[in-house]
Amino acid sequence: MGHRLRQVWSRLWPGNRFVKSAEYLAWRRRFFHQRLGVGLWIGLVYVSILFIYWLYLFMFQIEKLRSDFDRIFSKPWLADHFRAITVIACFVVLGLILTCLLIHKTQWGRRHPAVIFFIFTSAVNGFATLLIATFYGIPIKPNPSAFLAFAVLIPICWRLHLSSQLLPIIYYTVALPILGMTDLGDESILNVYNLGDLIEMIWVCLICNLGVFVYERLRLSEFESRRELRIFLHAISHDLRNPVMGTALVIKNALKKATGPQAQISTAVMQRLLQSSDRQLTLINTLVEAYHTDIQGITLDCQPLQINAVIEAVLADIGPKLSPHQVTVSKRIRPDLPLVNADEMQLWRVLSNLIDNALKHNPPDIHLILAATVINFDRDSPLKTELTDLFRDTPLKLTRQDLKLKPEPRLLCCLHDDGVGIPPAQSERLFELYTRGNRARYMPGLGLGLYLCKEIIAAHGGEIGVISQPAVGSLFWFTLPLATSPVIRQL
Numbered sequence: 001m002g003h004r005l006r007q008v009w010s011r012l013w014p015g016n017r018f019v020k021s022a023e024y025l026a027w028r029r030r031f032f033h034q035r036l037g038v039g040l041w042i043g044l045v046y047v048s049i050l051f052i053y054w055l056y057l058f059m060f061q062i063e064k065l066r067s068d069f070d071r072i073f074s075k076p077w078l079a080d081h082f083r084a085i086t087v088i089a090c091f092v093v094l095g096l097i098l099t100c101l102l103i104h105k106t107q108w109g110r111r112h113p114a115v116i117f118f119i120f121t122s123a124v125n126g127f128a129t130l131l132i133a134t135f136y137g138i139p140i141k142p143n144p145s146a147f148l149a150f151a152v153l154i155p156i157c158w159r160l161h162l163s164s165q166l167l168p169i170i171y172y173t174v175a176l177p178i179l180g181m182t183d184l185g186d187e188s189i190l191n192v193y194n195l196g197d198l199i200e201m202i203w204v205c206l207i208c209n210l211g212v213f214v215y216e217r218l219r220l221s222e223f224e225s226r227r228e229l230r231i232f233l234h235a236i237s238h239d240l241r242n243p244v245m246g247t248a249l250v251i252k253n254a255l256k257k258a259t260g261p262q263a264q265i266s267t268a269v270m271q272r273l274l275q276s277s278d279r280q281l282t283l284i285n286t287l288v289e290a291y292h293t294d295i296q297g298i299t300l301d302c303q304p305l306q307i308n309a310v311i312e313a314v315l316a317d318i319g320p321k322l323s324p325h326q327v328t329v330s331k332r333i334r335p336d337l338p339l340v341n342a343d344e345m346q347l348w349r350v351l352s353n354l355i356d357n358a359l360k361h362n363p364p365d366i367h368l369i370l371a372a373t374v375i376n377f378d379r380d381s382p383l384k385t386e387l388t389d390l391f392r393d394t395p396l397k398l399t400r401q402d403l404k405l406k407p408e409p410r411l412l413c414c415l416h417d418d419g420v421g422i423p424p425a426q427s428e429r430l431f432e433l434y435t436r437g438n439r440a441r442y443m444p445g446l447g448l449g450l451y452l453c454k455e456i457i458a459a460h461g462g463e464i465g466v467i468s469q470p471a472v473g474s475l476f477w478f479t480l481p482l483a484t485s486p487v488i489r490q491l
Contacts, residue, residue: 047124058079304483
């Protein structure tokens with residue numbers, strides 16, 4: 001049930017997957033400061049017009065107001081108290097807003113916009129007027145329309161909005177009864193500020209804070225998505241520029257050495273040009289493939305095959321890369337493993353990407369362990385025994401919770417390296433689109449390999465994951481259905 005609620009929550013609020021970076025917090029502070037400046041000027045105009053209206057009533061319509069208060073509350077002198085409260089509140093509230101405007105322009109105001117916001121809201125939402133009215137023994141209700149105005153003008157920091165709303169409401173409903181101010185004339189405070197008004201006030205606060213929360217979540221999601229896009233575009237420009245520059249340099253050197261109208265190019269130079277072109281094509285094809293995968297999904301041509309044969313083919317193809325890195329490889333795969341339903345080419349890509357990822361993100365002289373075994377959801381003891389035997393000399397261990405087993409026998413494939421490891425925060429997003437390692441700025445690639453691995457394994461109906469510890473190593477694993485299971489395709 002809890003897992004289901006978390007899934008629903010993540011779909012409703014996609015910004016939850018983002019962490020508030022220092023860059024976003026700096027943007028939010030600037031946005032807060034700019035919107036606060038606009039709000040202060042609007043508040044100044046609003047309060048000035050409102051007080052002009054009230055002053056007109058209490059200065060030129062005082063006799064009519066005394067008659068109305070006498071008829072309603074049997075206390076005509078309440079009109080004079082309200083006039084005094086209005087005059088004092090006019091100077092206090094306008095003074096607070098003007099002070100906030102002056103502080104807003106200072107360096108201190110740019111660093112602490114929340115303090116200015118709190119003073120500003122207290123002046124406009126009725127809290128300052130409520131404090132003044134307390135000295136005259138008159139309870140005045142907070143102004144809920146100000147809550148809506150602040151939520152529209154400054155739609156960030158919902159906790160700050162909530163604090164500014166609770167201050168006048170709690171003071172009115174709790175502090176005034178404690179002070180003995182429970183009636184206005186002959187009317188009880190509970191009649192003046194009845195339960196219906198209180199419920200309406202709560203709903204206004206809830207809608208305001210929910211709107212602020214949703215707005216900030218969406219802005220956070222948009223901000224972090226744009227930031228990731230900038231990182232991705234930088235990776236593309238960097239990774240594609242290097243081979244192009246290399247090709248240009250080779251051609252320039254060949255032209256400089258040319259003695260006639262026909263330049264002579266050696267076989268070694270031609271090979272370098274070909275390798276550079278291949279790298280460019282690989283990067284472009286990977287990018288295009290990732291786009292089509294994200295839109296259309298992976299298409300499989302599954303058939304029964306032996307996992308050991310695929311691993312042998314991968315090691316044969318990637319063998320030239322292992323020697324320069326001084327990598328040793330150990331295979332712990334029984335020859336009698338059952339067949340699996342898989343697309344041989346796509347499975348080759350998964351294994352190749354995992355090995356290539358281990359080579360790129362680790363220093364030379366690492367030890368790779370390729371292992372495979374059959375796991376069964378219904379049999380706990382053999383699973384534990386076989387995993388312990390496969391990784392008996394490694395500190396990283398797989399558990400049933402890590403594998404997220406489905407209720408049928410499956411083939412488990414693992415790749416273990418004793419390299420630098422991966423931080424936990426990065427491991428959680430390692431298979432997402434365009435996610436790259438901490439050392440990725442020094443390496444070619446667009447951060448698409450592990451994303452494609454996840455899509456391919458998911459298309460087979462399997463799972464993929466990683467267990468890693470910094471300075472210990474990493475253990476990548478994935479599962480595949482056995483040949484006795486139906487062939488799975490994803491279009």
